[in-house]
Amino acid sequence: MSQLQRIAIAPSQLQAGEISLTKEQQHYLARVLRLREGDRFIAMDGKGKWWLTQLVGEQGQVLEALVVETELPVSITLMVALPKGSGFDEVVRCCTELGVTTIAPILSDRTLLQPSPQKLERWRRIAAEAAEQSERAFIPTILEAVAFSSSLSFANSHRYICEARGNLPHLKNCLQHQGQMTNDQELVIAIGPEGGWTQQEIESAIAAGFQPVSLGRRILRAVTAPVVALSLVSAAFEV
Amino acid sequence: MSQLQRIAIAPSQLQAGEISLTKEQQHYLARVLRLREGDRFIAMDGKGKWWLTQLVGEQGQVLEALVVETELPVSITLMVALPKGSGFDEVVRCCTELGVTTIAPILSDRTLLQPSPQKLERWRRIAAEAAEQSERAFIPTILEAVAFSSSLSFANSHRYICEARGNLPHLKNCLQHQGQMTNDQELVIAIGPEGGWTQQEIESAIAAGFQPVSLGRRILRAVTAPVVALSLVSAAFEV
The missing domain is CATH 3.40.1280.10 (SPOUT methyltransferase, trefoil knot domain)
Known part of the structure; x- marks a missing residue:
């Protein structure tokens, strides 16, 4: 899990299990991280939620919600x-x-x-x-x-x-x-x-x-x- | 005391209460820090000793040894x-x-x-x-x-x-x-x-x-x- 790449998304990008990726995110995933169709990454909404996600065309398909333990309790x-x-x-x-x-x-x-x-x-x-x-x-x-x-x-x-x-x-x-x-x-x-x-x-x-x-x-x-x-x-x- | 400028010297620069300043140190004191004849600064040897020093020509004249308390005990x-x-x-x-x-x-x-x-x-x-x-x-x-x-x-x-x-x-x-x-x-x-x-x-x-x-x-x-x-x-x- 720790080897998967992470990207930050706006909560509004996620609807019904699909993340509509911005042009910048598509570029980052495909050109910088060199992910290919079907590869997995983690989407985080910056409010404490993480999703294991699969690259499908210009979208991310959410596979499952993840539990994270890297935040301080205060x-x-x-x-x-x-x-x-x-x-x-x-x-x-x-x-x-x-x-x-x-x-x-x-x-x-x-x-x-x-x-x-x-x-x-x-x-x-x-x-x-x-x-x-x-x-x-x-x-x-x-x-x-x-x-x-x-x-x-x-x-x-x-x-x-x-x-x-x-x-x-x-x-x-x-x-x-x-x-x-x-x-x-x-x-x-x-x-x-x-x-x-x-x-x-x-x-x-x-x-x-x-x-x-x-x-x-x-x-x-x-x-x-x-x-x-x-x-x-x-x-x-x-x- | 805390307002005085500090320079690091090599232990060998200090002899009999006189610090022979390098060309660089002379430049730093006179041009960068704008000290004038008779102005005071602190010379430190990097081994725990500090001296209150006065600029006299191209030398520093040591006025007194100082006690410092900014080092950790380990x-x-x-x-x-x-x-x-x-x-x-x-x-x-x-x-x-x-x-x-x-x-x-x-x-x-x-x-x-x-x-x-x-x-x-x-x-x-x-x-x-x-x-x-x-x-x-x-x-x-x-x-x-x-x-x-x-x-x-x-x-x-x-x-x-x-x-x-x-x-x-x-x-x-x-x-x-x-x-x-x-x-x-x-x-x-x-x-x-x-x-x-x-x-x-x-x-x-x-x-x-x-x-x-x-x-x-x-x-x-x-x-x-x-x-x-x-x-x-x-x-x-x-x-």
Whole structure:
């Protein structure tokens, strides 16, 4: 099973056991993956459903629904201040591999760059690819970029904001001691830009119920920190 | 203190409280960092010693030795099968930020690419830069690439080999239960190439005392896995 190729489909593509493949998907299956008539692949809808599927002409014929066990049992929202350059591509790719549920690109006081709609499309494509490659059942949601101050209200969640400096408790220890999460709770982790959050941002976050935490004594780059945080979260909740 | 710029020096550059700066370092300090006569910076020898230093002509005058607390209390050797392309640059950069002591590039059965001497120089430069930026006291050692089979003997160490598939214990749990390490012990973590280790490599590693472990249920890319492993190790041993 693990050797079969995976493609992500929109739920609307599947009707009555038939998946109508887009031109791009047909090209990918036939030219890139070199599948032939009757070959099998896995279609995933990005919402937790996988189907074993057979290539029949320009369609996929569903053979059976599959059970997957590659998702974490908790919902994780990662708020990441947008770094300059293309660093966010790697953040999206790595954090998708690590099981993130939602990524919220954040405009912070120290990074005001509003990304183009093309960027957002690009990150969503990267998330879909990384979900396939890492054999996830879900494709993470990439939200549109918003200002940090307007994105701080989360009901029913454990909230952490990572800071590079200061004598703060380590995220790992906080996760260990936060106690069991209920099914409808989520985990929210905020990671700052190069140069860190401003004092005012930290204070707003604390007022909104975020706990300031450390990722260790060394100074991590803005693109490394989300991967480290997600590594700790995945390991803490992996079943 | 944290605002001062850092440069890495060779131990031989320091004699009787004077650091004789190379042409490159002079250029870096004066042109890139824009330091002027009498300005202060930090010189680090990559072996745990830092000095507060003042720019005097083409030399650095040592003002005082500094105490640093950014190093992990254990020695960590990361064996990484060389990925194709430039992925190893990021592995070196991120793992240096996370506190690695030694990185051993590995030629595995599935990646036989012998890197050029230029590559090795490049990785060492990246490690030095990343050590500076992350405010480490040590610059990790980057070894020359060797075959996996000839690099398996480690005296007095805890050894783990990461595998993508199979029902294996999680590295995090193994680290938690391995017990206290003594001062002269080290931790060795081996990470495979895209496509994984061969069965024979796994068996040789087990015979050499490596314990097979998992980094989670999702399939990580070869360049993500070392960062995830180091994140868990750093968090486990951070004081």
